[in-house]
Amino acid sequence: MINFLTKIMPNVIDNWSGDNGILLGIWQTLYMTFWTTLIGGVLGLILGIALVVTDQHGILANRVVYNILDKIVNILRSIPFVILLAVAFPLTQILVGTTIGPKGALVPLILGTAPFYARQVQNTLVQVDSGVIESAEALGYNPWTIITSVYLREGLPDLIRTSVLTIISIIGLTAMAGAVGGGGLGYIAISKGYQRYQNDITLVCTLLILVLVFVIQALGDLWARKVDHR
Amino acid sequence: MAEPIIDLKNICVTFKEDQRDVHAVDHVDLQINRGDIYGVVGYSGAGKSTLIRVINLLQRPTNADAAVQVNGTDLLNLKASQLRDERRKIGMIFQHFNLMDALSIADNVDFALKKSNLSKADRKKRVAELLELVGLTDKANDFPSQLSGGQKQRVGIARAIANRPDILISDEATSALDPKTTVAILDLLADLNKKLGLTVVLITHEMDAVKRICNRVAVMEAGRLVETGDLLQIFSQPEAQLTKDFIDTTTHLESALAAVKQQPAIAHLKVGSVLVQLGYQGASTDQPLITELYRRFEVSANILYGNLEILQNTPVGNLLVVLSGTPKHTEQALVFMKEQRVSVKVLEKGTEEVAHD
Ligand SMILES: Nc1ncnc2c1ncn2[C@@H]1O[C@H](COP(=O)(O)OP(=O)(O)OP(=O)(O)O)[C@@H](O)[C@H]1O
Ligand SMILES: [Mg+2]
Numbered sequence: 001m002i003n004f005l006t007k008i009m010p011n012v013i014d015n016w017s018g019d020n021g022i023l024l025g026i027w028q029t030l031y032m033t034f035w036t037t038l039i040g041g042v043l044g045l046i047l048g049i050a051l052v053v054t055d056q057h058g059i060l061a062n063r064v065v066y067n068i069l070d071k072i073v074n075i076l077r078s079i080p081f082v083i084l085l086a087v088a089f090p091l092t093q094i095l096v097g098t099t100i101g102p103k104g105a106l107v108p109l110i111l112g113t114a115p116f117y118a119r120q121v122q123n124t125l126v127q128v129d130s131g132v133i134e135s136a137e138a139l140g141y142n143p144w145t146i147i148t149s150v151y152l153r154e155g156l157p158d159l160i161r162t163s164v165l166t167i168i169s170i171i172g173l174t175a176m177a178g179a180v181g182g183g184g185l186g187y188i189a190i191s192k193g194y195q196r197y198q199n200d201i202t203l204v205c206t207l208l209i210l211v212l213v214f215v216i217q218a219l220g221d222l223w224a225r226k227v228d229h230r
Numbered sequence: 231m232a233e234p235i236i237d238l239k240n241i242c243v244t245f246k247e248d249q250r251d252v253h254a255v256d257h258v259d260l261q262i263n264r265g266d267i268y269g270v271v272g273y274s275g276a277g278k279s280t281l282i283r284v285i286n287l288l289q290r291p292t293n294a295d296a297a298v299q300v301n302g303t304d305l306l307n308l309k310a311s312q313l314r315d316e317r318r319k320i321g322m323i324f325q326h327f328n329l330m331d332a333l334s335i336a337d338n339v340d341f342a343l344k345k346s347n348l349s350k351a352d353r354k355k356r357v358a359e360l361l362e363l364v365g366l367t368d369k370a371n372d373f374p375s376q377l378s379g380g381q382k383q384r385v386g387i388a389r390a391i392a393n394r395p396d397i398l399i400s401d402e403a404t405s406a407l408d409p410k411t412t413v414a415i416l417d418l419l420a421d422l423n424k425k426l427g428l429t430v431v432l433i434t435h436e437m438d439a440v441k442r443i444c445n446r447v448a449v450m451e452a453g454r455l456v457e458t459g460d461l462l463q464i465f466s467q468p469e470a471q472l473t474k475d476f477i478d479t480t481t482h483l484e485s486a487l488a489a490v491k492q493q494p495a496i497a498h499l500k501v502g503s504v505l506v507q508l509g510y511q512g513a514s515t516d517q518p519l520i521t522e523l524y525r526r527f528e529v530s531a532n533i534l535y536g537n538l539e540i541l542q543n544t545p546v547g548n549l550l551v552v553l554s555g556t557p558k559h560t561e562q563a564l565v566f567m568k569e570q571r572v573s574v575k576v577l578e579k580g581t582e583e584v585a586h587d
Contacts, residue, residue, distance in 0.1 A: 131328035135389075138286055139342050140317035142310075149344070153332050229373040230331045 009200035015192060022188055028102045029184040032174040035106055037167050040113030048121025049147055059143050076115040081173055084108045085180050105182030113170055120162040128154045157228035164220030168213050185209055234261040235429050236285055236300055242293040243280050254280040256453035267423050267430040269440035271476055272450030278433045282399050286320040287313060301396055321390030325402040327382040329374040335385050336370040342392035360388040380411035401433045416443050437480045445542060449473045461541055466511055483548050486535040490550055499580030503554040509573035512544045529555035529563040
């Protein structure tokens with residue numbers, strides 16, 4: 001078996017473990033994806049909810065706050081990620097003490113993800129039936145209860161779907177961040193596969209990323225279907 | 231007179247649109263007594279929803295000198311948290327039911343009890359009790375998407391009365407339902423009014439709904455209440471043209487009259503013949519009036535159109551009749567009927583000479 005694998009993809013077997021090995025790459029990709037999803041997700045969620053409730057038809061309508069948040073999201077979203085990687089350098093240095101490796105990639109990844117996800121959350125939650133929100137207000141619930149028990153509850157199926165989309169795009173971003181020093185499967189695919197003409201490495205890294213995407217998509221779909229009663 | 235449970239004074243709601251102001255509610259006073267089923271009718275855009283949303287301040291009046299008293303509490307001067315407590319005493323149901331798709335029927339009702347002080351077990355009991363009250367016990371574990379419109383509205387009602395409110399506001403709650411389901415929901419509301427002493431405010435554009443369960447009515451047009459009063463009074467003596475139009479949507483009297491007047495026999499009434507509209511209420515209906523007219527005055531009555539409504543157990547009738555006799559006898563017949571507490575409105579008097587051979 002090993003012999004067979006060695007024959008068809010010699011470079012993959014050579015570079016499997018150890019420093020800069022594929023195994024480490026998988027770990028680094030998961031690391032970046034996980035923390036970006038967690039931190040960027042929470043920030044994006046808060047930002048997205050804030051946009052929905054301060055909207056002119058929202059339960060805490062506030063033009064000034066809405067406009068400020070809206071501008072921040074727009075600006076961050078219009079910076080191409082490759083440039084964000086460079087622009088975020090000083091901030092990264094301050095926040096995590098390094099600008100290289102998976103840890104160094106987290107700050108630009110989060111900066112790139114949070115506003116993107118905030119818009120997704122906003123677009124999802126504004127679709128929650130305003131009549132349902134009104135009925136909750138008529139029942140005397142405060143904004144916090146309405147957010148947690150109505151918006152997030154009613155919006156959950158679509159929120160799961162957009163979150164899956166976001167995680168998949170985060171995986172894409174980690175590959176890009178990897179290429180400029182973040183490590184991970186993307187870095188390996190470029191530095192070892194592409195630049196050294198070791199096509200088997202490129203192929204395997206691509207497949208691994210695909211598997212990751214499919215698993216996340218499948219789990220997300222399953223969950224969304226389970227909570228969707230429409 | 232009873233203290234009103236809802237007392238709105240001088241309510242204005244003005245929406246600022248780009249160029250102009252929309253006066254959705256324009257200086258309205260509204261008093262609703264405890265135990266009333268109060269109908270507010272008006273065409274689309276009249277401001278009905280805006281007005282009743284003022285009752286629980288989902289919509290605040292935009293003028294400074296408005297007063298909103300509900301259950302003796304001045305709502306306009308409450309802190310946000312106090313207002314939320316008061317809102318819990320005002321149930322509300324909606325045209326599109328507004329249930330949560332993500333929750334089962336039982337959980338939708340339970341949702342209303344989130345801020346109640348009931349224990350978990352008591353909440354469960356209360357939900358079961360409410361579902362029983364609206365006849366949906368067997369649907370407890372279903373989801374809203376599995377229910378018919380009428381069933382969804384029953385869930386809406388169970389949710390709205392979960393906290394034992396004194397008032398139930400219904401904003402076009404039957405407008406999305408078929409006639410039969412509409413009647414069932416209206417009867418449920420009337421039943422709750424009787425059983426629980428619930429004061430009901432019923433917004434609708436269907437006069438049939440008002441006729442079925444309301445005891446008082448307000449007619450709304452362009453942000454104003456053009457006429458208010460007891461159901462019987464409004465039906466038997468409507469004053470505003472809009473009120474007449476609305477009543478006609480259920481009695482069809484005006485439309486019948488227009489059709490009747492087209493007939494050649496009516497256009498050329500003979501001398502001694504009159505086209506009259508007879509209105510009667512309650513006891514006067516029991517008299518064999520028509521027979522009596524012939525027996526006493528030899529005046530014959532030709533009934534062209536008739537309508538009988540039973541409003542709050544009182545029959546209210548309207549007839550379009552041609553009375554024919556000698557001119558003198560016809561006059562006597564009209565006087566006689568007025569003595570019998572029948573309202574008589576002469577619509578046409580015959581002018582054509584009777585042809586002699
Ligand atoms: N939030 C709002 N902003 C601006 N204008 C509004 C708003 N709500 C209502 N209006 C306007 O106020 C007027 C009254 O509306 P309202 O919804 O109270 O009427 P309605 O009698 O309930 O009508 P319907 O039978 O269609 O429900 C309409 O002209 C409407 O366009
Ligand atoms: Mg309305």
